[in-house]
Amino acid sequence: MTISTTGRPAGFAVHNPATGAVIGEAPNMTAADLDRAVARARAAQPGWAAASDDQRAEVCRALAALLTDHSEELARLLTQEQGKPLNGLGSRWEIGGAAAWAGYTAGLSLPPKVLQDDAAGRVELHRKPVGVVGSITPWNFPVLIAIWHIVPALRVGNTVVMKPSPLTPLAALRFVELASAVLPAGVLTIVTGDDRAVNLGAEMSSHPGIDKIVFTGSIATGRQVMRSAAGTLKRLTLELGGNDAGIVLPDADPGLIAEGLFWGAFINNGQTCAALKRLYVHDDIHDQVCEALVEYTRNIPVGDGMDEASILGPLQNRMQFDVVSGLVASAANRGQVLLGGKPGEGLFFPPTLIAGLANGDPLVDREQFGPALPIIRYTDIAGAVAAANDNPNGLGGSVWSSDPDAARALALQLECGSVWINKHGAVQPNAPFGGVKSSGMGVQFAEEGLAENTVAQVVFG
Structure with a gap:
């Protein structure tokens, strides 16, 4: 010292x-x-x-x-x-x-x-x-x-x-x-x-x-x-803080993007300012994206970080654990819990996916800063952009598509400091970062x- x-x-x-x-x-x-x-x-x-x-x-x-x-x-x-x-x-x-x-x-x-x-x-x-x-x-x-x-x-x-x-x-x-x-x-x-x-x-x-x-x-x-x-x-x-939105366009491949979506949302157990915290998925592929995310997420080991087998650990503190628990409990009453949802022992909380939510639900509107991802179904792309921008935060966002040019055009409509295409939260030292x-x-x-x-x-x- x-x-x-x-x-x-x-x-x-x-x-x-x-x-x-x-x-x-x-x-x-x-x-x-x-x-x-x-x-x-x-x-x-x-x-x-x-x-x-x-x-x-x-x-x-x-x-x-x-x-x-x-x-x-x-x-x-x-x-x-x-x-x-x-x-x-x-x-x-x-x-x-x-x-x-x-x-x-x-x-x-x-x-x-x-x-x-x-x-x-x-x-x-x-x-x-x-x-x-x-x-x-x-x-x-x-x-x-x-x-x-x-x-x-x-x-x-x-x-x-x-x-x-x-x-x-x-x-x-x-x-x-x-x-x-x-x-x-x-x-x-x-x-x-x-x-x-x-x-x-x-x-x-x-x-x-x-x-x-x-x-x-x-x-x-x-x-x-x-x-x-x-x-x-x-x-x-x-x-x-951020409440980053991701928009999945109807031409995206659910199987190809599932891993990127998971790590965009759950890196550091979701305790990341620029993590993916709201996911808007087009109706055409909504169910397939949910299925692919559940399949990928269910295989992630959660445990003591000193165990070399663990990939996710506990939440860092009781205050944040209580915030996540409260938001997930509220969301479970409003939507469909696809995976997780129940607090574990101590400060462990399983990776949680909840569908059937919308803007206005607390888990969508508030920054959860933990391992819980709300999935919102949409039918109109302009409406999805409006919903993504309808938040006081503006740190990061992402667009997921098989057409990078279309994704970049849509990215410019998002009100945030950084936008990623087919990934989320990947900051790097040669690119300015701010909200x-x-x-x-x-x-x-x-x-x-x-x-x-x-x-x-x-x-x-």
């Missing part, structure tokens, strides 16, 4: 959602600890910004190497605190993705742009670091999302103070500890707390020493971050995301 305090902070327990066992303890820090972290970050920032672009790129590559070298250690820690399996699209995949993202971001740069150079004069656009960036990360992808926040900020000369979710702080703490071997002191610090006596996220959002907040989480908390940040006019990048409507502001990834960690300065010569 990179923050020193007077004495050792009291700790709070971190639990394994698969077993309920305590797997570790994290420091329960105070507002004074945050002040010290911010002061250290502010002191370190000018020196870090003064490093050459190549030097910062090399350090970011070193962070990627650390993730690779310690991948199994971090994956096992991640599985124990978050619940996702080691295998499949689980913890090993997340750590590998984090390393790949860090490596790709290390290769990005924002050199000065010459906007004008003629007899009237020379005009240059320069990108300068914001200063100190505060990163607030959620519990669903604790390492990957931390890398999404941290590495672009560091790459362009900012220092970072990060706060992980109190539900999943251990892998983040270990990563920051490892990173201290390659980063100058104060460039990356971490604060942890259980958010009971002191809400460190709120303290960060209003802290005068933090110049920007990058937050990934719920819409409700995103609004709180905006309110807290208003007093200091902080810059913000907010990636908030519209209530799903956030700003983008991450690629040069556009890198630029969000800078301020523009125009030099007129």
